[in-house]
Amino acid sequence: MEEKPFWVALQQAPGLGARRVLQLVKFFGSPRAVWQAPERELLAVEGLGKTATSLINWRRQVTPEKIMAKLEKTGIGVLVLEEDTYPLELKRIYDPPPVLYWRGSQLPGEGLKIAIVGTRRATAYGLKVATELAAGLAAAGAGVVSGLARGIDAAAHRGAIRGNGLTWGILGCGVDVIYPPEHRELYHQVMDHGAILSEFPPGTPPDAGHFPARNRIISGLASGTVVVEAAAKSGALITADLALEQNRDVFAVPGPVTSRYSEGPNELIKQGARVVTGVADILAEYEAQSLWSLSREESQVEVALTAAEEKVLAVLSVMPTHLDTIMTTTGLPPGELNTALLQLEIRKLIRRLPGGFYLRC
Incomplete structure (x- = not known):
């Protein structure tokens, strides 16, 4: 290329x-x-x-x-935004990483992927739940995404491996930097069952400022994010917020009201996150969506694009384009442009992003 x-x-x-x-x-x-x-x-x-x-x-x-x-x-692989092998889900977020470095055996491809995140200081309850959820998802053919950190992340990766499935670890450092160092064995196991990925160049050390950027990739790769245990203010909740901004699903595992590490997921549930008490709660959500999509595809008659819709599509690409640019380039009046954008979005030909940006699906 x-x-x-x-x-x-x-x-x-x-x-x-x-x-x-x-x-x-x-x-x-x-x-x-x-x-x-x-x-x-x-x-x-x-x-x-x-x-x-x-x-x-x-x-x-x-x-x-x-x-x-x-x-x-x-021997480090490189993916860039324009490549067909670049994960489609990640292309559709507001600020996809232009470059992904990776090491491993299999990149994220098509199929259901779920992120499992939570505190590094997990309880025995949290570790057990994360492991069992990941193993169940893997056994059902879904991939598991997490951050290879201590606690819930590590349990999620180990669960996916136990379920003989795919898992991907997203780092806040270079892919050649094993962090935390005690996860050396798990790091290589994840490579064997998927891949290690990062937008940070090889050799980049872990830094606190890198992790919010890392978290947007975790949520961006997945259809949904599950928060198992998290304090009221934590990186896991940042990941959940990013998932909502990316128009992805958020799930939460309820926990004891006496545990500070249940404050995060319990609050998410109050705010409308889907409650997870077992892997069936996650899978049922996507089975229902799949059946609904199939029903629409079978019943929907293809409709030709209007001239305005064709103009809008010609402007858009896989990279976000602001509404002002679309208006200037197409020359369409605001009312006609808004109608075209709405119709294209309903037909899932384009995607609206926060901040007035759009991209082509």
């Missing part, structure tokens, strides 16, 4: 970040165009500020081809 080295080189640029990379690629048209853009044009990009200078300095220090050659020597 000719653009791949440029995706990776941009993603590794200090201080750029996923959203800035996507904005620049959209602005200039391609990763290669960003990398080769004249310095004056980069400095003129509105809102880029000092990051433009940082990117210019980065371009002087490295070459995309050498970065890719180094990755190939380490």
Whole structure:
């Protein structure tokens, strides 16, 4: 893929970040165009500020081809947003990672995937529930996503492996960094039953600031997120919030009202999260959705697109596009544009994201 080295080189640029990379690629048209853009044009990009200078300095220090050659020597796989093998669910979130590094035997593909998350200081109850839920999901053919952290995450991975299923560990560090270090054996087991993935370049150490970004990938890869145990303020609840923002399902396992690690899931249940007392509660949700979708497909007669809908689809891609850009590019009046967007969304041809962004399904 000719653009791949440029995706990776941009993603590794200090201080750029996923959203800035996507904005620049959209602005200039391609990763290669960003990398080769004249310095004056980069400095003129509105809102880029000092990051433009940082990117210019980065371009002087490295070459995309050498970065890719180094990755190939380490045996670390690379996925970029434009590839067909990039997980479709992740493409559809507001800010998908432009690059994913991975090690393992199988990437996340089609099929049901459920994230299981919770506290690192899990109780015996929480560990048992997480293990049994993951094993049941795996036995039913669903993949399990988690963060390879201590506590609930580790129990979820071990449960999926016990159920002889697929599991994927998402890291807040480089995929070649085993964290926590006592999970070395589990790390390799996850590689054998799925893969280790991260948006952070190889060699990146774990850092507290990396984990919220990691959490959006955990929830973004999955159709639903299950919170087993979590304190009132925790990373697991951040993951649940991200799942809601990504229009994904949130499940919660009720726990003893006397346990601080049940405060999180119990509060989620009060707010409308689906209650989970066994794996059947999760599977039933997706079996029902599957039957409903099948019924609609069988009964729905294909309807031709209107001229306005065709204009909107021509503007959209797998990368988020803001409503203002759609309006400017199509030239459609606001009322006609809103109707076209609504009809396309109802027919699941496009997806609306927070902040007035849209993408093509």
